[in-house]
Amino acid sequence: MTTADLPTGEAAPTLDADELRAWLRLAHAKGLRPLALRTLLGAFGGPLEVLSESFASLAEIADARAAEAVLAPPEEIEGVPFDDYIEAAFAWASEPGNHILTLADATYPQALLTMPDPPPLLYAKGRLELLQARAVAIVGSRHASPQGLEDARRFARVLSDAGLAVVSGLALGIDASAHRGALEGATGTVSVIGTGADLVYPAAHHTLAHEIAREGAMLSEWPLGTPARSANFPQRNRLIAGMSGGVLIVEAAMRSGSLITARLANEMGRDVFAIPGSIHAPLSQGCHRLLKQGAKLVETPEDVLEEFGFSPATARAASTAARRARPRPVSASWASARADEADSAIDGDAGRVLDALGHAPATLDILSMRTDLDGAALQGALLQLELSGRVAALAGGRYTAVERS
Incomplete structure (x- = not known):
């Protein structure tokens, strides 16, 4: 099931192609941890700058593993060649209400920035x-x-x-x-x-x-x-x-x-x-x-x-x-x-069963013992309560009261 036909809100902002391509490459680079990428971005300023650095410069700021991940040729993303994925991502982001957010965007969730390793890139739909x-x-x-x-x-x-x-x-x-x-x-x-x-x-x-x-x-x-x-x-x-x-x-x-x-x-x-x-x-x-x-x-x-x-x-x-x-x-x-809440109060046998249920699930045997109702009367009361939305049947032959706000 896809979200391609989901209704969405405002139009996506204009994206800088080279900048977004660099973000996508780094965000999905295998072996590059978000914390290491955030460290490199802090040192060099942006994804294009990170990609232009030498192995030695990158390794000095992060480590050799991060440097190798940055400079490695981009690989397939979810089985899609990198260039084809970039085109698909641009097409997706161009649809109204779809957004690709990076750490540099003001619309990136500020709460996530308090994490030590926020995702460098997020895909968002809606408000x-x-x-x-x-x-x-x-x-x-x-x-x-x-x-x-x-x-x-x-x-x-x-x-x-x-x-x-x-x-x-x-x-x-x-x-x-x-x-x-x-x-x-x-x-x-x-x-x-x-x-x-x-x-x-x-x-x-x-x-x-x-x-x-x-x-x-x-x-x-x-x-x-x-x-x-x-x-x-x-x-x-x-x-x-x-x-x-x-x-x-x-x-x-x-x-x-x-x-x-x-x-x-x-x-x-x-x-x-x-x-x-x-x-x-x-x-x-x-x-x-x-x-x-x-x-x-x-x-x-x-x-x-x-x-x-x-x-x-x-x-x-x-x-x-x-x-x-x-x-x-x-x-x-x-x-x-x-409308259910506006129904008249439950009374009679159904009221006795509802009171007997309390706040924990109970079996038919327990309810019969608590209410002194025979099988037919008990089943009838439970049916009335289920139809009114006051009681729900659980697995194992148990019943529970459903409180309504």
């Missing part, structure tokens, strides 16, 4: 101003629970309304819910992807990627045409952490990639937040581990806003100002959720 906004990352499990998905959407919407851009990775589960919630808010979202900016992964998020390209921003450090590779996603997580002032983990198993993002954020001096859950839930174990290691426990979006310096009054003022500056249509999914 470049979002790349400079104060931001919070929301990440979590790809196999999230219904409650986790709802929490991610709700937190993202409130934080976006308060004026924070929400950064995530376009993955299934928590990432997607965070993007959708932020798009429902006033500020928007930034998707940092682990493929080329001309691809959409997973393909199921083609529609979501359209919306982000139109209303938010998409960002990649990988060459155009780069497919999804497992090795790329930890590096993608590094950019998610770098773009953000803090990272919120909604749900995560003990071996979740979200814990990598949290560790990287902590190493960069960013705040790490985690939502606690049931001690019996595998997707709470990663969050509880982070909390033991010093992450900040949050129960409401306001807890995150307080750490960002927002008082309740300033959060409301920021939300109002953001919505006035950029009014947003109400999506069908959001209108549906609001």
Whole structure:
């Protein structure tokens, strides 16, 4: 699935062909680390100047390996001959809303410059101003629970309304819910992807990627045409952490990639937040581990806003100002959720079952014991609750209550 047909915003700026060619050559030179390239740029001024230096000069500033990488003939990029790739990159960047950003550009995300090894070059789609906004990352499990998905959407919407851009990775589960919630808010979202900016992964998020390209921003450090590779996603997580002032983990198993993002954020001096859950839930174990290691426990979006310096009054003022500056249509999914909340209160057997569920998943046997309902009555109550969106069925014959904001 490609992003060639994604709707985009403003026109790309005019590019200097020789300068961009030099940036592309150095950014994608095999064996040249971003930190070494940044050191060389600082010493010599720009990519054309770096390429004109001798091996000895380059090795003196960086090392022999970096010098060899700079002076080596350009190789294929993702199987495409270098000259052909340059033409394709220029063609991609000439499309409205597509941008190739370098370390020398004022539009390069300033937050990434606080990293020791920011990518020398980024491919971006959409609203470049979002790349400079104060931001919070929301990440979590790809196999999230219904409650986790709802929490991610709700937190993202409130934080976006308060004026924070929400950064995530376009993955299934928590990432997607965070993007959708932020798009429902006033500020928007930034998707940092682990493929080329001309691809959409997973393909199921083609529609979501359209919306982000139109209303938010998409960002990649990988060459155009780069497919999804497992090795790329930890590096993608590094950019998610770098773009953000803090990272919120909604749900995560003990071996979740979200814990990598949290560790990287902590190493960069960013705040790490985690939502606690049931001690019996595998997707709470990663969050509880982070909390033991010093992450900040949050129960409401306001807890995150307080750490960002927002008082309740300033959060409301920021939300109002953001919505006035950029009014947003109400999506069908959001209108549906609001309509669900307007339903009459659940009572009778369904109310007893909802009370019995509490805040942790439960099996039919546990619910029967807690409510004294027989099988038929219990199944009927659960069906009513599922249809009203108050309860969701989980794997293993368990049920969980879905809290609505």
